[in-house]
Amino acid sequence: MYRTTGIYIKNNKISKYKEIVDAGVPEVVYIPLDRHVGAPAKPVVSKGAEVKIGTLVAKADETLSVNVYSSVAGKVVETDDKLITIKTSEDIYEKSIDTSEGIITEIPDSKTLILEKIRKAGIVGMGGAGFPAAVKLDIPETCKIECLVINGLEGEPYFTADNRLMVEKAEEIVIGARIINKLLGIQNAIIAVDEENKDAVKALVGVTKRYIGVNVKAVKNKYPTAAETQLIKKLFNVEIPKTKLTRDFGYIVHNVGTVYSIYNAVMKNKPLYERIVTVSGDAADNPQNFLVRAGTPASYLANKAGSIDNARLLICGGVMMGTEISDVNTPISLLDGGLLMFKKAKKDTEASPCIRCGRCSQNCPVHLQPFEIADRLKIGDTPKLYKLRPSDCINCGICSYLCPAKIPLLDFIKMAKEQIR
Ligand code: SF4
Ligand code: SF4
CATH class of the missing domain: 3.40.50.11540 (NADH-ubiquinone oxidoreductase 51kDa subunit)
Structure with a gap:
């Protein structure tokens, strides 16, 4: 059963009233093929292929996989199991896509x-x-x-x-x-x-x-x-x-x-190849909500809201559930609702030893013991780790957020999930 509690967290929704603006087209996009839950999609284009916006570039490989479409027009410069890299040119859409502004209200019968x-x-x-x-x-x-x-x-x-x-x-x-x-x-x-x-x-x-x-x-x-x-x-x-x-x-x-x-x-008839992304944080001069093509490099997007040179910490996803990125070319995927830029790196606030206060376990919505999971992971006690059910974690990040010792508990739990898998 789930707890009904949860916590109130301090909101910083500074871009709340900013209208959505088009982030435009970077020189190169790196379209991820593996961000959904199932197997990575299989590329159906090769190096040198010309693509349009909405061209199928990789096909679903099994039930939980999904088709992946190009978010730009241009030329494929590289493909591998995880990414398709496209050098972009002027926008051209696949003919099947209705790019008109009007709203359609009549829903198909079938x-x-x-x-x-x-x-x-x-x-x-x-x-x-x-x-x-x-x-x-x-x-x-x-x-x-x-x-x-x-x-x-x-x-x-x-x-x-x-x-x-x-x-x-x-x-x-x-x-x-x-x-x-x-x-x-x-x-x-x-x-x-x-x-x-x-x-x-x-x-x-x-x-x-x-x-x-x-x-x-x-x-x-x-x-x-x-x-x-x-x-x-x-x-x-x-x-x-x-x-x-x-x-x-x-x-x-x-x-x-x-x-x-x-x-x-x-x-x-528009396939999924773009989404709205908030770019925010104290290193963003102009926090905004952007319409972003899948595969846009984080650096390109960060520079649209300020200068990436001002950021010592970049997080793809949010402060609660996201992942710190070190490669500024990390592509924004269709699952990323935000890119956060901060002036202070995480190592500036180094973790101290656990004081066994219990805040992480008392507030976990799925009744896990994050401090225990982190301890067992560190000493490689896989049988006990398995019993602690890290795979039940919903990645909410509450444990890391509340920990007074600043221990990155969610990172440990993600590693524990991998180990169990
Ligand atoms: S991130 Fe996982 S372990 Fe931590 S509080 Fe949320 S559900 Fe519990
Ligand atoms: S919240 Fe942090 S300090 Fe407190 S028990 Fe959990 S890991 Fe230890």
Whole structure:
């Protein structure tokens, strides 16, 4: 069972009111093939191939894998198992993509067609999970879905990308919800929004008045409410046991960015090759929300919000769940909601020994003992490590955040998960 507690964390949503701007096209993109949960996609283009925006560059290799599309027009300069490198040229789109500005409201009748469009477009869970959306929406007959929950809570302290998406693309999101409603045979979607994000609530409520079957719920965002099971507990007071899926209890949860991508795939034939990314942190002179092509190097994006030379610490993803990067060419993937730049490197605040205060274990939403996992990992006690269940960790980062000794517990737990695997 999950705890119902969670913590209130200090928000730094300094880019909250910044409109989405196009980050543009870097000289080179490095498109990742392995950021989703399943096997890496298999390249279908070779060195020297000319591609357009929306060209299929790698094919799903098994059920949990997804198709990968080019985010730019240009020439392929290198391919390997993990990346396709493309030197960019002037934007040219695949003819099949509808690039018009207008909003399309008429949803296709065929559920098979809708699901196939989502599958073909390579849509993954954009809240960071990377689970293929088509697999999640292919519901077995034994499951009766009652409600679609759209997660717009965006728990990471600096992130504002989803908030801006809800403000600026409210109608597309609501239509995206209706597409999923149709697929699931229901008329009951709830968009959960942080009550602090009043502009997003207002935009969505305004649109839902014109569409049946989609409602907005403003909730207090206690971290990690944005995690699926915590959100279901918050909204319906239903506990989802670890051994079960939300669909076993009648709920399907999708991130708001995923729903927007589903709208684009079904109504505009647009595969997934770009997303909204917040670039923020104290080293960013102008924190902003950017529309970013998949594979854009972190350095290019950081320089759009300031100067990468001012940053001694770069984090891809958020301060709670993200990963520190040392290679400034690390590509931004479709799962990264933010790139954070800080003036102070982590080694400036070195960890001290554990004082056994218990804050990490008392506040872990899935009842783990992070300090014990870190200790067992350090001495290589794999049998005990296995019993401590690091694979149950939902990567929320609360343990690292609360630790007074500044021990990077989440990093240890990620390593422990690898070791168990
Ligand atoms: S990161 Fe994992 S171990 Fe740490 S508090 Fe969150 S769920 Fe628990
Ligand atoms: S929070 Fe940090 S200091 Fe406290 S028990 Fe956990 S690891 Fe040790």
